[in-house]
Amino acid sequence: MEENVEVNKNASLLTGASKRYIRFIVFYICAYAFVDGYLTAIPIHIQEPVMFYFGMDVSGFYTVLMVASLGLVAVFGLQVLADILGRKPTVLISFVGMATSGIFMAFAQDAVQFTVAFFLSFMFVSTDAWIILVGEDGQKEKRGRIVLWIWIMSVISTITAPILRKFLITGASTEEWRVLPMLLVIALPIALLGLGIKESSAFSAQQAKPKEVHVGSIKTISKVWHSEHRNKLLAFLLAGFYFGLGYASISTYTSFLMGIFGNKDTVNSVFIIMSMCAITGYLLVGPASDRIGRKRVSAVLGVIVIVMTFMLYSISDLGVFPGDKFAIVSIFSGTFFGAYWSFSGLNRIHCLEVFPTEIRGTSSGWRSFTYAMGVVVGSGIAIYLTTVISLGTLLLAYSLFLVPVLIVNLLNLPETKKIDIA
Numbered sequence: 001m002e003e004n005v006e007v008n009k010n011a012s013l014l015t016g017a018s019k020r021y022i023r024f025i026v027f028y029i030c031a032y033a034f035v036d037g038y039l040t041a042i043p044i045h046i047q048e049p050v051m052f053y054f055g056m057d058v059s060g061f062y063t064v065l066m067v068a069s070l071g072l073v074a075v076f077g078l079q080v081l082a083d084i085l086g087r088k089p090t091v092l093i094s095f096v097g098m099a100t101s102g103i104f105m106a107f108a109q110d111a112v113q114f115t116v117a118f119f120l121s122f123m124f125v126s127t128d129a130w131i132i133l134v135g136e137d138g139q140k141e142k143r144g145r146i147v148l149w150i151w152i153m154s155v156i157s158t159i160t161a162p163i164l165r166k167f168l169i170t171g172a173s174t175e176e177w178r179v180l181p182m183l184l185v186i187a188l189p190i191a192l193l194g195l196g197i198k199e200s201s202a203f204s205a206q207q208a209k210p211k212e213v214h215v216g217s218i219k220t221i222s223k224v225w226h227s228e229h230r231n232k233l234l235a236f237l238l239a240g241f242y243f244g245l246g247y248a249s250i251s252t253y254t255s256f257l258m259g260i261f262g263n264k265d266t267v268n269s270v271f272i273i274m275s276m277c278a279i280t281g282y283l284l285v286g287p288a289s290d291r292i293g294r295k296r297v298s299a300v301l302g303v304i305v306i307v308m309t310f311m312l313y314s315i316s317d318l319g320v321f322p323g324d325k326f327a328i329v330s331i332f333s334g335t336f337f338g339a340y341w342s343f344s345g346l347n348r349i350h351c352l353e354v355f356p357t358e359i360r361g362t363s364s365g366w367r368s369f370t371y372a373m374g375v376v377v378g379s380g381i382a383i384y385l386t387t388v389i390s391l392g393t394l395l396l397a398y399s400l401f402l403v404p405v406l407i408v409n410l411l412n413l414p415e416t417k418k419i420d421i422a
Contacts, residue, residue: 021198028193030153032095032130035187037154039098040125041161042105042180043118045271047254048264049169049177054111058255058386064115065251066379071122072244072372079368082129082361086207087136087200090129090361095191097124102184117181126371128348128364135352136202136360141418144294144349145286151345152282159275162268202357202421224359224366233363235412236351240367242405243344244374245398246305248382249391250340253333256391260316260329270330277334281342293417294350295410301343302406308336309399316392353416360421 043050043065051061082090101124105117131147138146161180169176224233257267289297311332314320321328348364355363378398385394 024193025197026150028190028197029130029134029150031187031190032091033150033153034157035095035098035102035184035191036125036157038157038161039102039121039181039184040154041158042102042121044251044254045161045165046169046177046180047252048258049174050114053174053177054114056111058252058391059383060111061252062248062379062382062386064111064118065248066376066383067115068118068122069244069248069372069375069379071119072126072375073369074123075125075127075372076365076369078124078127079129079361079365082132082364083359086203087129087133087361088194088197090127091133091197092191092194094124094127094129095194096188099184099187099191102181102187106178106180106182106184122372122375126368128352128368129361131348132352132360132364133197133200135349136200136357136421140420142290143353144289144346144417147349148282148286148289148342148345152279155275155278155282155341158278159272162271162275166265166268206357224355224363229355229359229363231412232354232414233366235408236347236354236363236367237370238408239347239405240370241374241377242398242401243347244371244376245378245401246340246344246374247371248375248378249395249398250337251379252382252386252391256316256395257329257333259391260325266326270326270333273330274334274337277338278341281338282345285342285346289346289349290417293415294346294353295413295415298343298346298350298409299406301339301346302402304339305336305343306399306402308332308339309396312336313392313396317390350413350416353419353421354413357421 047061051057056064078090078094081093098121101117101120104120105114108114108117134147134150135143164180164183168179223229254267254271257270258264261267261270285297285301312329315325315329315332348367351364351367352360382394385397389397
């Protein structure tokens, strides 16, 4: 144990590295988080013009989303690679993949090509390799805020997307939507800077152990399903499935807001407010989770999501407007958005803290796999449901899946704040 601590001290990205390297790795990971968030947000913000350009309705867009989201299954393989090849190469592969898939999306000439490009983008977004890389070398007392504050960059990108949409997609040309994904050409040279990042100290220490316990053996990877880990893993699988359902409903949130306001500029304004609320959520949830704990903060966030989706349903479907419509929808949408993404980020931090180094990427990979299944199943069901129920009802129905998630989390997951994961 003492030997491992010494390795961590000397190799740490955030506590033992030079200031120059710290600045470099912070820039690189922040850029990664920005591109991840931007690529995730693009389909939401180009949904309406893409539907018009390719002649789709909402049900048709959900069909595209369902097929494309199968690409998320590849995230499982990438995160297994994090346990085999290391955190550094997995981050590099993911970053380059995000940039190139976005460029491919910009050149799509029909709905099939767009779906393929969308599929490729899903193969690389939402990987936890960078979270593991930073989490393993960050200060354990501040791990929550370090990760979530870096994640603010992904929210800034969601603010950037609607602002760019406002100025670049004017309706003067049906091709204008291509500009948003094309901007990812800037990310490609930045992604290649990942050749200069260092491997995490925890993974390096693991690799230094005797060969029979090296990360990457089939026996070690299968350890995630051993009895001492099984119930914990199942809790994260259930949570991952919910977050997939949540993304499936959020992906058409533009249409949901258009149904309330009927004005593109108003919808863009609400999205900017939602993004600001998400930033506020990350700023608050990071320190709170380090101080109060992952389980308690997660429970509070889950309850907020359920309450806010019910309030939004009341406005969209029941016609309840307690005051100024724009103000109240912005508050409820912002609170929902902030709680959902903060809960999602905190759940991923919790996952990396629960499992040991040799299966950390694999366990996160299984969580990502059920996230993918949540998006696929949620989108598949929505193809039919959106023909018989409203988007508000769909949003509420998917959020209610949080009830068993919160119960299982409270019963099966340990508290991990300030835990040493090296």
